[in-house]
Amino acid sequence: MAEVPDLIVRDQVVRFTTDGLARLNDVWAAAGSPKNRLPADWMRLPSTRRFISALLEKITGKSHSWSDSEIRSVHYVKNGIGTFADVRMALAYAEYLDAKLAIEVREVFLRFKSADPLLADEVLSRANAEANEWVARRAMSRVVRSQFTNELNARGVSKGIEYAICTNVTYERVLGGPAKALKAARRLPAKANLRDNLNVRELAFIAAAEALSVERMEEEDSHGFVQCHAATNASATVIGRAIAADRLARKSQQK
Incomplete structure (x- = not known):
C-alpha cells in the first residue's frame, strides 16, 4: 500500500x-x-x-x-x-x-x-535488521551520490545525458556494465532505481569510486563534461581494478 x-x-x-x-x-x-x-x-x-x-x-x-x-x-x-x-x-x-x-x-x-x-x-x-540495512545502504548511497552530482554540477556538467554518461562509466568500470545492462541482468524494470537493488558491497564500491572521482576533479581542477568524465573514468577504473586484483589474488591463494 x-x-x-x-x-x-x-x-x-x-x-x-x-x-x-x-x-x-x-x-x-x-x-x-x-x-x-x-x-x-x-x-x-x-x-x-x-x-x-x-x-x-x-x-x-x-x-x-x-x-x-x-x-x-x-x-x-x-x-x-x-x-x-x-x-x-x-x-x-x-x-x-x-x-x-x-x-x-x-x-x-x-x-x-x-x-x-x-x-x-x-x-x-523499532525496525528489524533488514530494514535498518536497507536504510543504511540508501543513506550511504545518497550522501556520496549527492557529493558526486554536486561536484559535476559545479564544474559545468549538464544534468541529464552528461550525468548519465558519467554515472554509467562508474557502473561499467566497477560493476561490469552500464545501468541498462545491470538492470536487465537482475530482471529489473527499465524504470527501477538500480541503487535500490544493489547490495551493501556493490554500493560501497560505487561510493568509493564516486568519492575518489570528486577528489580527483578537485585536485585536477576539472572543468566541463570531457574533463569530469575523464576524471570519473580514471577513478572508477582504479577502484574496479583494485577489486578485480584482490579477487584474483584470493582465488590464487585458494588453489
Missing part, C-alpha cells in the same frame, strides 16, 4: 498511501480504539461533512460539483482495508478522538515534514 514513509504515534504505525492519504483506522487504533468513534462514525457527522466541503473548495477552487477523482483525492473507503483521508482530515479526526493525541500527531507530523533525523532514528530503532 505505502511507499510514503509511515509515522509512529503511541507505538502505532500510521500508514499512508502512495498519494499521501493517511489511514484513519491507524489513528483510531493509536487512540485506543474507542467504541462508536470509528472513522465511519466520524465521517457521518455534519461537522465532518462541512470540513470536507471546505477542504475540497480550498483544493479545487470550486464550491460544489466535485468529481469522483477530486473527492477521492481527499478521502475514500477501501473495503476490508480502511478509510483513507487527507492529512488535514487525519489531524481533525485525531482531535475528535483525543485532544492529547491530536497534539502528539501534529508534533510527529511536523517532525516528519521538517526531516528530523532523530524521528527517523526512533522509527528505525
Whole structure:
C-alpha cells in the first residue's frame, strides 16, 4: 500500500498511501480504539461533512460539483482495508478522538515534514535488521551520490545525458556494465532505481569510486563534461581494478 514513509504515534504505525492519504483506522487504533468513534462514525457527522466541503473548495477552487477523482483525492473507503483521508482530515479526526493525541500527531507530523533525523532514528530503532540495512545502504548511497552530482554540477556538467554518461562509466568500470545492462541482468524494470537493488558491497564500491572521482576533479581542477568524465573514468577504473586484483589474488591463494 505505502511507499510514503509511515509515522509512529503511541507505538502505532500510521500508514499512508502512495498519494499521501493517511489511514484513519491507524489513528483510531493509536487512540485506543474507542467504541462508536470509528472513522465511519466520524465521517457521518455534519461537522465532518462541512470540513470536507471546505477542504475540497480550498483544493479545487470550486464550491460544489466535485468529481469522483477530486473527492477521492481527499478521502475514500477501501473495503476490508480502511478509510483513507487527507492529512488535514487525519489531524481533525485525531482531535475528535483525543485532544492529547491530536497534539502528539501534529508534533510527529511536523517532525516528519521538517526531516528530523532523530524521528527517523526512533522509527528505525523499532525496525528489524533488514530494514535498518536497507536504510543504511540508501543513506550511504545518497550522501556520496549527492557529493558526486554536486561536484559535476559545479564544474559545468549538464544534468541529464552528461550525468548519465558519467554515472554509467562508474557502473561499467566497477560493476561490469552500464545501468541498462545491470538492470536487465537482475530482471529489473527499465524504470527501477538500480541503487535500490544493489547490495551493501556493490554500493560501497560505487561510493568509493564516486568519492575518489570528486577528489580527483578537485585536485585536477576539472572543468566541463570531457574533463569530469575523464576524471570519473580514471577513478572508477582504479577502484574496479583494485577489486578485480584482490579477487584474483584470493582465488590464487585458494588453489
